[in-house]
Amino acid sequence: LSLSRRSFLGGMTVALAGTRLPAATHELILAPQSIKAHLAGYDVSMLGFNGGLPGPEVRMRQGQTARITLDNRLEEGALVHWHGLRVPNRMDGVNVLTQDVVIPGDSYRYQFGVPDAGTYWYHSHYLSYDQVSRGLFGAFIVEEQNAPAVDHDIVVQFFDVLLDQSGQYDEAFNPAHFATEGRIGNTVTALVFNGTGKTVKRGDRLRLRLINPSIDRVYRVGLDGLIGKIVALDGMPLAHPRTLEPILLAPGQRCDVIGDATGPIRFDDSFGEQTLSLGEIAVSGSREPAKAPITALPANRMPAPKDPGQTAELVLQGGAGSASHNGTGTWALNDVSGLPRRPFLSAAQGTTARISIRNETGFPHVMHLHGHHFWELDAAGEAGPYRDSTYLDTGETRDILVVLDNPGSWMLHCHMLSHQADGMATWIRVG
Ligand code: C2O
Ligand code: CU
Known part of the structure; x- marks a missing residue:
């Protein structure tokens, strides 16, 4: 198997020689580095995996094996944690407990299977309050073997950042942040990625995968322009999908929603005193909505609990x-x-x-x-x-x-x- 470094960077699926079946292995390189991100009209010096904020969406099929090389192009240490994925301990990416920090210029090979379908994410786990707030995170999606039919599968990450007067990442160290509600950003954006690249029409069925990679900010996410159900929390399917109402999304948490678009899909946050607008997904054109009911996602295999030992x-x-x-x-x-x-x-x-x-x-x-x-x-x-x-x-x-x-x-x-x-x-x- 010979792939150029360049083709790795897109996070492509590598076909096994001589087969046309979906590959059993998903290979990619994640390279944290300094980047310029466009936030609130400014070009902000941030960090990102493979040049972007958020990092590339990792998308795999349930049952595949991930082989991910962390290629540290930062001037400081790096580690990646696969949040919510039940990986072997030595792949967990935690400084002190599971591995040594990867020093600048070094790389580290993570390899693990993905037995659970769902919405997960990856992020730095080294000085994470700093590195995640600078942009070292991305979505990690594991598709079901039998995924429900939708027209669009869209990842939305609610991210906040603290910018200073000149529109740059605020480097001021304020100990009061740590001891209270945390370092809450003054700029909030919904980072939307629609893998299909197609425009959303009224009547289209959407799967929205909401992720909160913000370091400290809690959201209560309201959705307008969608009739649907909450089908999963933290990646794991709900046995009984819930009525769609504002969703409490604390740092690290995820929520999957399936629904039909009735207009532009607007996200707002009502956790604080004022309601904040977080962003929207535009719609154009319309079609007859699908009649199929929204049902529970196929369950992941869960261990059977016993009486607490x-x-x-x-x-x-x-x-x-x-x-x-x-x-x-x-x-x-x-x-x-x-x-x-x-x-x-x-x-x-x-x-x-x-x-x-x-x-x-x-x-x-x-x-x-x-x-x-x-x-x-x-x-x-x-x-x-x-x-x-x-x-x-x-x-x-x-x-x-x-x-x-x-x-x-x-x-x-x-x-x-x-x-x-x-x-x-x-x-x-x-x-
Ligand atoms: Cu210990 Cu998402 O992290
Ligand atoms: Cu806390």
């Missing part, structure tokens, strides 16, 4: 004005700030664990577990959506149930990346 409590503490904790940061988990020497939880492979997460801080958080999805349990202990990141408002408690079937050391941290950087991180050891 282990239970644990995780208390979210700290933030501006709170007492200090062991460790160096402002935020803490169970009285420790920063990655503890010992795991928060250690379990044999296959253990079902129930973790009760309690937010005692004055701010919301979104807790993300690597290498696994978990069920959010409702107040009655019934299993809700199967997610990889769970949002907790101030004072809120949520129990999650997880089958720890993926051996290794896995991070569990707040995905408000300023909070992670300022101490809100721990880890789980499986096997």
Whole structure:
């Protein structure tokens, strides 16, 4: 197999010699580098994978194997984490826990299968509060073996960035950001990518894959101009698609919507006091809408939970004005700030664990577990959506149930990346 470096860069699928079947392997290079991005009318010096912000959309078929080379063209370290994908531990891209940081000029080969279909994403996991806020992220889509028929499959990433007076990335370091709601940008954009390249008509059926790669900003995404259903959260299909209403999308979270366009599709955010317009997808022309009902996506294979063999409590503490904790940061988990020497939880492979997460801080958080999805349990202990990141408002408690079937050391941290950087991180050891 000989491919030029150039042809790799597009993230193409490599056909196996002598077959016309879909290739079993998907090869590409991801090269983080300095770029100029066009944001809010400015040419902003940012970072990007393969020259773009967002990075290239990685799109694979369920069951394929990814072979992705990280080619570090930054003047600093780099690592890539495959958020939500249940990869082998050594492919997880986490500094200290799973691999060494890739130094400038070096490369690293990631290889893993993608057993779960859905909407995932990849991002830097080295100084991520900084590198992700500068643009080191992209969508990672795994198509179902039997994908539902739609006219357009569109990825929408809601990204915010803090620009200074001159329209450049704000380099000022403000410790207050870390200890409060995070580093919230003053410029918000919906980065829309329609892989079909076709214009959307009224009546077309769309699959929208919404991703929040913003480091700290929570959105409540309203959609206008679409009649449809919410069909997946954090990549995983909902057994019963939900009525489309404004979607809470915390950093790192995803949501899939399938629906029929009734007009231009407008996104807005009503999380804060004022409603912000986030962007739109234009429509032109019209057609008879499809009559087929919107049904549940084919389920991914989920492990079967048993009675919890282990239970644990995780208390979210700290933030501006709170007492200090062991460790160096402002935020803490169970009285420790920063990655503890010992795991928060250690379990044999296959253990079902129930973790009760309690937010005692004055701010919301979104807790993300690597290498696994978990069920959010409702107040009655019934299993809700199967997610990889769970949002907790101030004072809120949520129990999650997880089958720890993926051996290794896995991070569990707040995905408000300023909070992670300022101490809100721990880890789980499986096997
Ligand atoms: Cu999306 Cu530990 O990260
Ligand atoms: Cu947080």
